[in-house]
Amino acid sequence: MAILSLKDVKKNFGITEIIRGVSLDIVEGEKHAIIGPNGAGKSTLFHLISGRYNVTAGSICFKGQQIENKPPYEIARMGLARSFQVTNIFQRMSVFENIRCALFWSKGYGYSFWHLLGQQTELNDEAMHVLDQIGLADRAKFPSGELAYAELRALELGVAISSGSELIMLDEPVAGMSHSEAQKAVELIRKITEGKTLIMVEHDMNIIFDVADRISVLVYGEIIATDEPTKIRANSKVQEAYLGEVHSA
């Protein structure tokens, strides 16, 4: 059963076609990686699904409902969470506040101006629990704008997963990390996405083959193959278009 289904999605910027008809089904519970050379449109595809961009044509269904061209907050409330390639947090607020804000909607607080946060023990405990999970518990009161890079990436992840969404989309979660940091991040991703559906864009092949159940290869705005990792490795079209390029580089 597909939790997310894209049908012939297209996106133009002016006369430039960035996404040229993508159809893709994401099965509930799978870990799906999207790979492709730079400029293939991976981030754009993420932006289309999460509502940051409107589609030029085509349809996107999430849990049976059309979500294309809906504002991001409506899509987020349906249970689709995402992280960003460039860290995108609330930089003047503390680490704890970042996580707590990310929890508000799913915990039913809405736009409340009558709940005093100091008294919401359950919410505050939950925020601390998330901080524990992402390993930032001792940084709770730290201004988030002053975190180290790997910590920022962990916070970025924490904000994305706090909402308790069923579908989590991670855009290059380990980009720019050292090898050991990346290993830790992968462990973290595995832990926090357990039992959930994950779509991620990543460049590091080791990580992808390690985490993903299925891989889609996006080249110049089109998906040229979607399959299990071992079959993707063996796919001649993929080797030619993408992996070959990496090897020769």
Next chain:
Amino acid sequence: MALLKKSSIWIAFLIALLGLPLVFDSILAISILNQMVIAIVFALSYNMLLGQGGMLSFGHAVYFGLGGFLSVHALILIEFETMVFSILWIPLIGGLFGLLAGIFIGSFSTHKAGTVFAMISLGIGELIAASSLIFSSFFGGEAGISGDRTFGPMFFGFDFAQNIEIYYVAAVWAFIATLFMYLFTQTPAGRMANAVRDNPERAEFIGYSSRKVRFISFCASGLFAGIAGGLFALNYEFITEENLNAATSGRVLLMAYIGGLGYFIGPIIGAVVLTLMNSLLSNYSELWMLYLGIMFLLTVMYLPRGFAGFIMMHQIAWIRGNMKLLIKPYIITAIPALLFTLCAIALIEMSHIEDEVFHYLGLELNPASPITWIVILAVAGGAFYAVKRSLVQLNDAWETANAIPKEEEA
């Protein structure tokens, strides 16, 4: 126990509000205190927009002024017994109309923050200020409108004819308004206002419409600005176009900024300092607006987080018990800095004054003589040089006071 600790600062605030007129009991002092509590509510309401919500408004006086006009109209209705209720509730009328104006104007101005919001606020401000001169049956034209607060049912025998009586009314309302504005920052809507200020895009991906978050802050800000307007109406018993025009909007921006936008207490400090400058300095110099402008420039350039930010800068040194390292260098810098400021003021005043003798700090200076100018310039130059020299020391002391102790570093 924790509750007691939390509320102690509020109890202190209330005691200060209620106790100040006992210490400063002259007519002038009561009048200044009245202005001060009104300014505190107004500046705090402005900070809900700019400091907490990231919305730069050039037209916040609109909500203050409309609240004030409606309040004066309510006073008139009470006077002619069309309505019968105690004038104690007038600030609520101001607040209600501030809120209604906020709902109406916020419905289209909170789409975007940044330049778009700032320009709309400027436009609305000009529009309302111009309208207030055109629709004179409601706004009273240039003369404004006036009422009388001594009508209506008495409150335990008080008819509020005295300024001191109205001060206590204003102080209690200011306390309530300040408390509610603080509590607002402790709610999900208040926190999301911070989040949208920092990163409106990401707020949308955690389920919040940035626009609606801004709208809620905007309405709340209008409500409290309206309450401040109602307090103004009670205090002065009249209101004119001046109270909703761009100059008033500019003044509230200055108060909030100079006090420090990032801290809840910032605008309170700003309101107190600016009211004092406004009332006291204007007795001594016609040029006080110029000094205010210079102070604003210096704050923006050297203390971007305002007076409150300057105080909070010392938190680390305070925690480490290193404040004593800073006292001496501060004094060494402050003395020539004060001297330089005094010289600069003398020079500015001398270029403005038309009298033959300029009385300044007990001296009789002759503005017509070049010697006076040369001497003051020389002293100013020397003082400036001394400040520059002493800054090196101050900087070193600052580094030492804030240095991370060796064992912590490891």
